Amino acid sequence: MTPHILVFEDEDALATLLQYNLEKEGYKVSVASDGEEGLMQAEEETPDLVLLDWMLPKVSGIEVCRRLRGRPETRNVPIIMLTARGEESDRVRGLDTGADDYLTKPVSMVELTPRIRAVLRRIRPGLADDRVSHGDIIIDRVAHRVKRDGKEVHLGPTEFRLLDYLMQHPGRVFSREQLLDAVWGSDVYVEVRTVDVHVGRLRKALTVTDGLRDPIRTVRSAGYALDLEG
Template sequence: MASQHQPCVLVVEDESAQREVLKYNLEAEGFDVVLAENGDEALLLFEEEQPDLVLLDWMLPNVSGLEICRRIKADPGKRQIPIIMLSARSEEVDRVRRLETGADDYMVKPYSVVELMARLRTQLRRTRPSSMGERMSFSDIILDSAEHRVFRAGQSLHLGPTEFRLLSTLMEKPGRVWTREQLLDRVWGRDVYVDTRTIDVHVGRLRKALMINGGDNPVRTVRGAGYALG
């Protein structure tokens, strides 16, 4: 069974050498990487791949990095995805314009790869804490992704690997309704074929595990939509 997929980073850079350097370093850090060399391709891949973070070059042919950033941040369903802008220009005016586009961070070329990775992890820690080995809590449930352990009301619970990935996904955004397709992507991986009914089976197992010592059912079924925590 596929492990919970690694965070996917969309790299938008028109210089092939820079693209390859970023790809090499990101893959070495364990990230999935998708490459785009211009704005049109970036917007297409953004919709297809639904990356967890975008590394976006400022100066691109045709559609500029600024415009891509604006379009992504204008979409309520997508604006939470972090964007780190890469620019060769460090003038103050650029920083002001960046704030208007809604980019989450900004790095001036040439940048330190170590610093870039640190900034990237900071953004992902905010949006995908479980992938960064963070400890998460919701109500009386604690999930420790580094140690792969779950507790409820202080008692250790036994969860299978799929149920653990399901819970960690739901705990990243309590209250958010995840569709079955989104859960398939996140829990099983993009390249694995699984019937959506399989999700219902695993959600049932997760509920049973969470309620084994009593307590209410924290996983809510949203008819016609999917599942949410709380």
């Protein structure tokens, strides 16, 4: 079943960007440009997750959150708030109203996509995709196992997270800094060259069987990509 995400966003450019990127990730996406329209859409078809802008025309994001939490049909729908309001008191208010997570604009898809998966996995585990495959590589997040060409691949925790992230965006080139933020976290200080070490370990583990091609492509001065078709 394809998870349905309802996006409340009145900025056309951002709404288009979110819809394009989320559909590319495999989600069904609906967009509402104001709070009133979005509430009507949620009543007609209950979404699996809501991305909710704080500042909306007609009905504010906080009020939308209250109303969604007040309806039996949408009481348990995960809500991630997107807003330019970054003060701690605003974040607390949003979470107290019933939001499950909170992101400050400008929104990074590199950060948003894992947050969506994490919220779905925590609140509606039946919708979270816990098995991902690309080419002959299969990753099972629940069992914490990886197979390539039918054979088990033994990875350390960091290499597992690194592979998981690359498999979510096959073919896309990520800089070392982007991989650091996504895999290690933006609040942890790690040397950039650490990425090279773990990529090397991941490569070695994925090519331990003779004849298997290295699935990780190095792009000079740019970074790394998972590319089994190149």
